[in-house]
Amino acid sequence: MPRLLHYSDVENVYDDPARVGRLAGALRSLAGDDALVCGSGDNTAPGVLSLIERGRQALDLFRAVDADVETFGNHDFDYGPEATRSLVAAAPQTWVSANVYESDGERFAADDVVPHTIETIDGVRIGFVGVTDPATPSLNPMAGELQFSDPYEAAGTAVAELRAAGVDRVVALSHLGGGDDDLARRVDVDVILGGHVHAERREWVDETLLLRPGANGRVVFEVALEESGSIDVERHETADAPVADDVVSALQGRVDAAGLDEVVAHVDQPIDRSEPAVFGGEARIGNFVADAYRWSLETDVGLQNSGGIRDGPPLSGDVTVADLVSVIPFEEHVVRAELTGAELWEVFRESAAAVVDFGEPEWWHGHVSGAELRWDDDATELLAARVGGEPIDPEATYTIATSAYLLHTDHEFPTLEERHRAGEGDIQFEVLAAYAREFGIDAAVDGRIERVSGGRTAPAGADE
Structure with a gap:
């Protein structure tokens, strides 16, 4: 048999x-x-x-x-x-x-x-x-x-x-x-x-x-x-x-030979990077990554797709370069993109799986820095979006720091295209390591993404 x-x-x-x-x-x-x-x-x-x-x-x-x-x-x-x-x-x-x-x-x-x-x-x-x-x-x-x-x-x-x-x-x-x-x-x-x-x-x-x-x-x-x-x-x-x-x-033996054991920060409260946390809405790990991107290129907004954050053990205790590579283990650069407020609104809408029809229906695909979003799961509608504390101006130009991958793929955030590219920074995990050395890793869920359902606010990240 x-x-x-x-x-x-x-x-x-x-x-x-x-x-x-x-x-x-x-x-x-x-x-x-x-x-x-x-x-x-x-x-x-x-x-x-x-x-x-x-x-x-x-x-x-x-x-x-x-x-x-x-x-x-x-x-x-x-x-x-x-x-x-x-x-x-x-x-x-x-x-x-x-x-x-x-x-x-x-x-x-x-x-x-x-x-x-x-x-x-x-x-x-x-x-x-x-x-x-x-x-x-x-x-x-x-x-x-x-x-x-x-x-x-x-x-x-x-x-x-x-x-x-x-x-x-x-x-x-x-x-x-x-x-x-x-x-x-x-x-x-x-x-x-x-x-x-x-x-x-x-x-x-x-x-x-x-x-x-x-x-x-x-x-x-x-x-x-x-x-x-x-x-x-x-x-x-x-x-x-x-x-x-x-x-x-x-x-x-391969791990030991890799030479990525430099400690760049210490985390007291473990940061969850499991799939339920990352795809559930705002999460500490997503906020950390998006903050690092925005800082590295001094943009208005930082954006990280949920799928780019890999499932793995929580970040806890001494965090090494290897730990941060494991969060986003790709050799892709963080890039600066320029787009109109109207386009940025569409990008924020595309954080919801219900809009882009990618992944599980309830997934949330975007983690942001410098912005605040309010989304209605029942109506599949972006109710509000603010950048720097102000409502988005459809006619204004905004800068966004994100992965080069998002300018390439049409499966996630299809509004973002190669024509929006306006500059390029370091490799993603290098940006995370530099940010961690400068500021440590002290990410919190702070209300950047609010998902409401039936008039009630859905729970935020699983590691709030």
């Missing part, structure tokens, strides 16, 4: 070697000749160690668990296509991707990546196809030179070839996130091992099993493909797993 061991979106967990050691321990404890270790993307980046190692720290995990098949997530291109090609060539698993192409139209890393593959376990022939979110070039500027075809058409073609080859089961390795439902409805697959969206999922859609283990290596799904045709799933929390000491030692 074949078993699939599914993990996804490890991301910045490599910065905590003990946690990766438990993920490796969980996969090893479940391993066997009847099992395949399957990844569904974003298992190389982002993170502090990932930034230093250009994603190659993931090889320690891949080799330790003898990974079998993997597809690409958007963050697997964080250091550019050449770094990804090099990593894939060195990795032990088969990389499967049906919809990623080079700029010249050839398959991406064609010597080491296949559109589909067949693995035989206990006499059962299992076909695998991999697909990645076609919005990746918008989500990740480093993937801008690559081409991503329609994932449903690409998967359909690959699955037809697998069925013609006489496979017994077809499994999709998917980094489509919310697109998995359409994949289940449009393509003849038995199981979708998904990623991209960090919430866990286990349900059936049109007789296809959809699974997502969530992010950060907390959960491994064990999928049993029964001889009777049924499919059974068991959930394993890695916190309960034995630690793979060899993985911990290898990663700790």
